Amino acid sequence: xxxxxxxxxxxxxxxxxxxxxxxxxxxxxVRQKRTVExxxxxxxxxxxxxxxxxxxxxxxxxxxxxxxxxxxxxxxxLYHLAVGFGTEGGEVMVTLRTFLPKSDPxxxxxxxxxxxxETTEREKIxxxxxxxxxxxxxxxVFLPDDLPVHPWRRDEPELEKFLHxxxxxxxxxDRKGTEGS
Amino acid sequence: xxxxxxxxxxxxxxxxxxxxxxxxxxxxxxGLGEVFEVPIGPIHPAMKEPIRLTFRxxxxxxxxxxxxxxxxxxxxxxxxxxxxxxxxxxxYLSERICGICSVSHPxxxxxxxxxxxxxxVPPRAQYIRVIISELxxxxxxxxxxxxxxxxxxxxxxxxLTWRVREKVLDILEELTGNRIDYAIPIFGGVRRDITPExxxxxxxxxxxxxxxLEQLLDAFLRDPTVEARTRGVGVLEPKExxxxxxxxxxxxASGLRxxxxxxxxxxxxxxxxxxxxxxxxxxxxxxGDVYDKIVVRLLEVGQSLDIIEKALMNMPEGEITSFPxxxxxxxxxxKAEGEGLGWHEAPRGxxxxxxxxxxxxxxxxxxxxxxxxxxxxxxxxxxxxxQEIADIPIIAxxxxxxxxxxxxxxxxxxxxxxTWTKEQLLKLSxxxxxxxxx
Numbered sequence: 001x002x003x004x005x006x007x008x009x010x011x012x013x014x015x016x017x018x019x020x021x022x023x024x025x026x027x028x029x030v031r032q033k034r035t036v037e038x039x040x041x042x043x044x045x046x047x048x049x050x051x052x053x054x055x056x057x058x059x060x061x062x063x064x065x066x067x068x069x070x071x072x073x074x075x076x077x078l079y080h081l082a083v084g085f086g087t088e089g090g091e092v093m094v095t096l097r098t099f100l101p102k103s104d105p106x107x108x109x110x111x112x113x114x115x116x117x118e119t120t121e122r123e124k125i126x127x128x129x130x131x132x133x134x135x136x137x138x139x140x141v142f143l144p145d146d147l148p149v150h151p152w153r154r155d156e157p158e159l160e161k162f163l164h165x166x167x168x169x170x171x172x173x174d175r176k177g178t179e180g181s
Numbered sequence: 182x183x184x185x186x187x188x189x190x191x192x193x194x195x196x197x198x199x200x201x202x203x204x205x206x207x208x209x210x211x212g213l214g215e216v217f218e219v220p221i222g223p224i225h226p227a228m229k230e231p232i233r234l235t236f237r238x239x240x241x242x243x244x245x246x247x248x249x250x251x252x253x254x255x256x257x258x259x260x261x262x263x264x265x266x267x268x269x270x271x272x273y274l275s276e277r278i279c280g281i282c283s284v285s286h287p288x289x290x291x292x293x294x295x296x297x298x299x300x301x302v303p304p305r306a307q308y309i310r311v312i313i314s315e316l317x318x319x320x321x322x323x324x325x326x327x328x329x330x331x332x333x334x335x336x337x338x339x340x341l342t343w344r345v346r347e348k349v350l351d352i353l354e355e356l357t358g359n360r361i362d363y364a365i366p367i368f369g370g371v372r373r374d375i376t377p378e379x380x381x382x383x384x385x386x387x388x389x390x391x392x393x394l395e396q397l398l399d400a401f402l403r404d405p406t407v408e409a410r411t412r413g414v415g416v417l418e419p420k421e422x423x424x425x426x427x428x429x430x431x432x433x434a435s436g437l438r439x440x441x442x443x444x445x446x447x448x449x450x451x452x453x454x455x456x457x458x459x460x461x462x463x464x465x466x467x468x469g470d471v472y473d474k475i476v477v478r479l480l481e482v483g484q485s486l487d488i489i490e491k492a493l494m495n496m497p498e499g500e501i502t503s504f505p506x507x508x509x510x511x512x513x514x515x516k517a518e519g520e521g522l523g524w525h526e527a528p529r530g531x532x533x534x535x536x537x538x539x540x541x542x543x544x545x546x547x548x549x550x551x552x553x554x555x556x557x558x559x560x561x562x563x564x565x566x567x568q569e570i571a572d573i574p575i576i577a578x579x580x581x582x583x584x585x586x587x588x589x590x591x592x593x594x595x596x597x598x599x600t601w602t603k604e605q606l607l608k609l610s611x612x613x614x615x616x617x618x619x
Contacts (some may be wrong), residue, residue: 026296029451030304030497036445038522062426062439064524064556067535067549078549080522080533081447086437088454091444093522095263116426119558120551136197142251151259 001059003037003092012042013054017047022038038093045098045107048079052110055094059084063110066120068128070154074099075128077107100130102155109134127152182424183418185567191351194424195562201245207235214239221573223252228577229328230584233553234561238570244464246565248558267543268294268368268514269507277584278550280361281324284310284317285527286550287366289534292447292523297538298514306370307449312383312492313357314525315485319390321528322478322485325581326401329475333410334573338400345393352386355379355617359501359610368510370502382422383493387486394474394483394511401475402463405519411471415576418469425559429530430481431580433459434474436467445448452495453488471579478581515543529553529581554583 003023010018021041028034043051055061062085067078079096102109109132110117116135119141126143129150139145149159188194203211205216216239223231231252238247258276261271265466275290276283288310295302302310323346330338350360355362356375365371367559375383401407417427432439440457441448460467460476467473518540524533530553537547564576 026447027445028449030307030449031495032451032454034446034451036447060423060437060439062428062531064426064531064533065535065551067547069537069547078535080535085439085444086457088456089444089446089451093445093524095522115424115428116559117192118195119555127317136195140251141249142254144251151256175314 001087001090001092003039006039006055006058006083006092006094007041009054009058010039010051014043014047014051017044017050018042020045034089036089036093038095040095040097042097042099048096048098049108049110049113052079052081052113055081056113060086061114063114063117063120066117066124067149068124068130068152070128071099072154074101075105075130076100077124077130079110081175105129106131106133108132111135118170126150129153139144188418188421188563190420194421195559201237205239205244208239208244216244219570223249230582232582232584234565234577236565236573236574241569241571243565243568243570243573246562248561250558253584254284258550262545265544267511268545271545271548272367273364275550276362276364279552281321282317282527282529282532282552282581283362284313284365285525285532286534287364287533287553288314288448289523289525290550291366291368292525293521293534293536294514294538296521296523297519297536298368298517298521299519300369300513302448303370303500303503305374305499306501308364308496309371309373309375311449311453311503311566312375312489313363315488315492316349316353316356317363318485318528319482320346320353321581323349323521325478325528325578326397326475328578328581329471329575330401330407332409332578335404335406336353338404338407341400342397345390346388348386351617352383354614356381358614367502367504368514369504370500370501374498374501380493383489385619387490390486391480391515394479394486397482398479401479402472407457407475407604408472410572410575411475413468413470414568414572415471415579416469417560417564419467421563422469422560425563426556427530427560427580428553428556429526429581430477431443431530431557431560432476433457434467434477435469436461441531443526445524447524448613449492453491455484455488471575473483474579479573513544514538516540520547527553529583530556552583554580557582 019042021039024038026036028036042116056169064080069076077098081094083092083094085091109121112134121135123139125138126140127150149156149162209215216237219236219238222228222233233249235247236243257274261274272287275286278286323342327339327342330342353363354360356379357365417435419435422432422437436459438457438459442455443457458477458480460473462480463476517538520537522535524531533551535549536545539546541613560580566575
């Protein structure tokens with residue numbers, strides 16, 4: 001699979017919802033040189049499932065992870081996907097970038113298209129407070145159920161207080177977790 | 182042992198929780214018996230690391246499972262992003278994500294930073310990174326094989342496997358100074374060269390494992406007990422592996438030729454023409470059970486030996502780093518701006534790191550880490566389906582889970598009356614390294 005083929009399919013299907021893209025070739029190998037291609041594209045948030053469906057139509061699709069970042073006014077999500085594994089040098093890494101306003105941090109779930117995305121979507125619910133309408137399970141995977149904060153948000157007024165409370169709690173307890181004298 | 186029925190191609194790979202509950206009720210009405218909940222963990226003798234698996238069982242048969250992790254979450258990404266550490270400090274933090282994969286995370290992390298900052302890695306350094314990675318794969322796969330033997334109740338095989346694993350740990354200690362946490366990759370190269378005096382020792386280790394591999398294959402794959410306990414157990418069908426985005430030997434055992442070293446090669450890996458190994462390479466039709474996972478991992482030990490051999494024979498001469506002085510490297514990184522992805526095929530599967538650097542700031546703006554168990558977590562759902570309670574330990578172990586690696590947590594426990602101090606352990610380690618070098 002070539003990156004141009006992936007880009008053609010994305011542009012044909014998404015039209016203006018594909019806001020921008022960049023193709024980054026990587027030179028690898030010492031004695032046998034190869035070029036591995038990466039695509040970085042910005043997509044409107046409502047078009048994320050459509051983009052994932054297009055990629056799935058091109059060949060076996062793998063989601064590595066969704067990276068997330070509090071970008072101030074918005075929350076930035078980056079879907080790192082790989083299209084077309086199984087052949088030597090035949091996989092293209094595609095990163096779909098989308099921005100969610102903090103007033104409405106939602107993006108449709110892609111679990112219906114790619115069930116393997118469930119863990120990473122649930123992680124973003126916990127860590128960034130993003131909602132994924134359509135996700136089959138939304139309970140916590142990593143953090144305590146009653147944790148009142150989203151640790152990767154930079155506008156969490158409670159985060160510093162929470163960390164302070166944790167440190168203070170640990171100071172007062174020995175290594176077995178029982179209260180110290 | 183119970184083999185589950187092949188999945189209907191039209192059924193979803195992960196049925197909704199409500200559907201599972203309805204199926205349970207229908208079973209009760211049909212007189213199949215009540216469903217009980219059996220919680221295992223987070224701390225349980227059958228588990229090496231903290232995770233809670235809540236099984237729903239009817240008699241001895243598992244009808245559903247709920248997985249809860251996070252009992253050992255360290256918040257390593259938070260520490261790397263938000264607490265003012267510079268990139269060198271974060272590099273050592275990345276190494277501590279996982280003890281067993283302690284070169285895999287730094288390799289992915291350094292590549293991500295090198296791509297973001299536009300740093301070249303000298304050819305010799307790329308070869309050294311490959312050699313250390315493949316040595317790590319050998320020790321990790323042998324470690325897993327031993328654990329698998331133990332979970333099957335075959336402790337003689339556990340001890341045999343772990344005894345032979347010592348050799349590769351000795352070689353890693355010889356080359357890097359440590360059995361784990363090798364601190365080999367650094368941005369723009371590696372920290373240590375492989376010296377001419379060390380070559381014969383690595384060759385000797387290769388010969389040692391070549392001689393033993395057939396014996397290990399025989400002990401694991403032609404043993405009727407192992408076969409009886411692993412054939413048809415914990416099956417992950419190819420469609421399930423693909424849709425649930427399984428990685429590493431877990432996916433390859435189901436017949437998917439999915440290996441990052443082959444699919445999107447990096448560093449010097451194109452030189453070695455790595456081909457993803459499946460049970461078909463051993464003359465079997467892959468079905469994705471525990472037996473197939475043993476086949477893949479043992480064959481990959483042989484593949485790693487081939488790669489190390491080829492790397493030693495074709496090792497390029499030259500520098501091992503593009504930044505011999507750390508202050509110059511730090512100054513360069515402080516000015517760098519950009520984002521990058523780095524990946525690596527760790528022993529358990531794909532590791533991926535995403536970073537974003539901002540000029541003028543010596544720490545990271547964004548850092549996301551993905552360990553292989555994170556991708557393989559969902560594979561447990563179909564693997565446990567319709568299995569027996571007695572098979573839980575081996576099915577849980579068959580994806581080679583690294584819970585703390587996924588949680589990104591470091592737990593130190595002290596349950597002994599006699600406590601060794603860090604200084605005493607360090608002294609012992611130095612003495613052993615000196616003995617090895619004699």
